[in-house]
Amino acid sequence: MELKNQKSRYKRLSNWFTTKQKENKPSLSLYEIEDIVEDESDEYGELDSCISTNKLRIFVGTWNVAGRSPVGSLAVDLDEWLNLKNSADIYVLGFQEIVPLKTSTVIGAExxxxxxxxxxxxxxxxxxxxxxPWLTPMLNSSLPNDQENYQNIGGNETNKNKYKMVASKKMVGVFISVWLKEQVLEKYCVSNVRVCSVACGVMGYLGNKGCVGVSMLIEGTSFCFVVAHLASGEKKGDEGRRNHQVEEIFRRTSFPRTTKHHQHYPLTILGHDRIFWFGDLNYRLYLKDHLARHLIRKQDWKALQEFDQLQKELAEGGVFEGWKEGNVEFAPTYKYSSSTSNIYCGGGLPTRSGEKQRTPAWCDRILWYGKGVEQLYYIRSESKFSDHRPVSALFSTHIEIKSSSKELVEMHNIPPTILQSNHGVNKGEEDENFTSLSMLMKNVKGC
Structure with a gap:
């Protein structure tokens, strides 16, 4: 039965190539073969890719750094946040307010x-x-003067456990940086890396609020990472402004095509296989300040979550319909007093002049969408660098490894006698041709 199926596959493939050679020039280019295979994949299921899966570990982190510039001593905080003892294959880091959100930075040049x-x-x-622990000062070396970086930096090329940056994008204070382990870059095909940004702050179009995103293809699986900073405020109705900005980001995000041959790659957020949305989403609690602090003292996170705006939106489908978030089993990440070590500002305590009174809330969140994603942990770190605490999640996800019919591009050099239909030949000749073609299309036959 298996031999019969293989012969049937051979005949269909042979007929298909013969037809295409008559329609096109005898020697097809690489891109022509790719386009033909994609166009015919629905009609000829036998030409579809042979798919296996591998797992990758993805670290996703978000941190609002309150307009502070990085210093060398911050590396200790970064080391704790990135949890390098439990290292990942991919690190995707999202920041908010890497510059102060003032007029000169919002409307000025990047x-x-x-x-x-x-x-x-x-x-x-x-x-x-x-x-x-003997921290040396941060070295004075720097990257090229460019806020959109695609080059590789850092790391020893001979050490596969080192990391290289594959994408970086900044819009005012919102910033994303994506790093892959060298071993991943050597083992898998990482392609079509693209970035975009959507500003939806003041007047709906300034960059004090909005998102930056990265799209990439790892083998046969597309990934999208979106870092967002949404509208602040805890007044009644402020959650509606956040919801509107989420809808605007979905509507206006469009990743550019890199070449005409990448026309089938996803352009929108929801067009990707695996999507991670994270940042200072600014959703608050439907709860009075003193009651929220009471539950925080009891560390009753389950009770506190019942009043969480984002959980309500997820449950009711107001925004992020179908998206997931792990169990929030840590203290609210905002707002800490700038003048004390580990105390939420307000709550009847004296504060600095002009400091805002805020009910503690889980402003910093990580969501995901798509099949084949498992969250391994969801935690916060304890850096006191800003009035937000950094948050991180570790995911395990499958990627599709495709042995596709695109690997048959060299078949345009095969002698015509092998590619022609087998009508009128005897069984011995048919088996001989079948064996020859099978050797050339081993990835398809092997599936």
Whole structure:
């Protein structure tokens, strides 16, 4: 039966190539073969890719750094946040307010040096270029003066456990930095890396609020990472502004096509296989301040979540319909007093002049969408660098490894006698041709 199926597959493939050779020139180019295979894949199921799966571990982190610039001593905090003892294959880091959100930074020209400094610090931390606990000052080297980076930095090329940056994008204070282990880059095909940004702050179009995103293809699986900073405020109705900005980001995000041959790659957020949305989403609690603090003292996170705006939106489908978030089993991440070590601001305590009174809330969140994603942990870190605490999640996800019919591109050099239909030949000749073609299309036959 298996031999019969293989012969049937051979005949269909042979007929298909013969037809295409008559329609096109005898020697087909690589891109023509790719386009033909994609066009015919629905009609000829036998030409579909042979698919296996592998797992990758993805670290996703978000941190609102309150307009503070990175310093060398911050590497200790980064090391704790990135949890390098439980290392991942991919690190995707999202920041908010890497610059102060004032008029000059919101409407002025982008300053790439801040993103460069953050990338330097991240690269040195990931690649263990600091000597803990005797921390050396941050080195003075820098990346090229460019806020959109696709180059590789840091790491020893001979060490497969080192990390390289594959994408970085900054919009005012919102910033994303994506790093892959060198071993992953060597083992898998990572392609079609694209970035975009959507500004939806003041007047709906300034960059004090909005998102930056990265799209990439790892083998046969597409990934999208979106870092967002949404509207602040805890007044009644402020959650509606956040919902509107989420809808705007979905509507207006469009990843550019890199070439005409990438027309089938996803352009929108929801067009991807695996999607991670994270950042200072600013959703608050439907609860009075003193009651929220009472539950926090009891560490009754389950009771507190019943009043969480984002959980309500997820449950009712107001936004993020069908999306998931892990169990929030840590204290609210905002707002800590800038003048004390580990105390939420307000609550009847004296504060600095002009400091806002805020009910503690889980502003910093990580969501995901798509099949084949398992969350391994969801935690916060305890850095006191800003009035937010950094949050991280570790995921395990499948990627599709495709042995596709695109690997048959060299078949346009096969002698015509092998590619022609077998009508009128005897069984011995048919078996001989079948064996020859099988050797050339081993990935298809092997499936």
């Amino acid at each position: 300053d790439p040096s801040v993103a460069t400094n953050w990338n330097n610090l991240i690269g040195k931390t990931l690649n263990n270029k600091f000597d803990f």
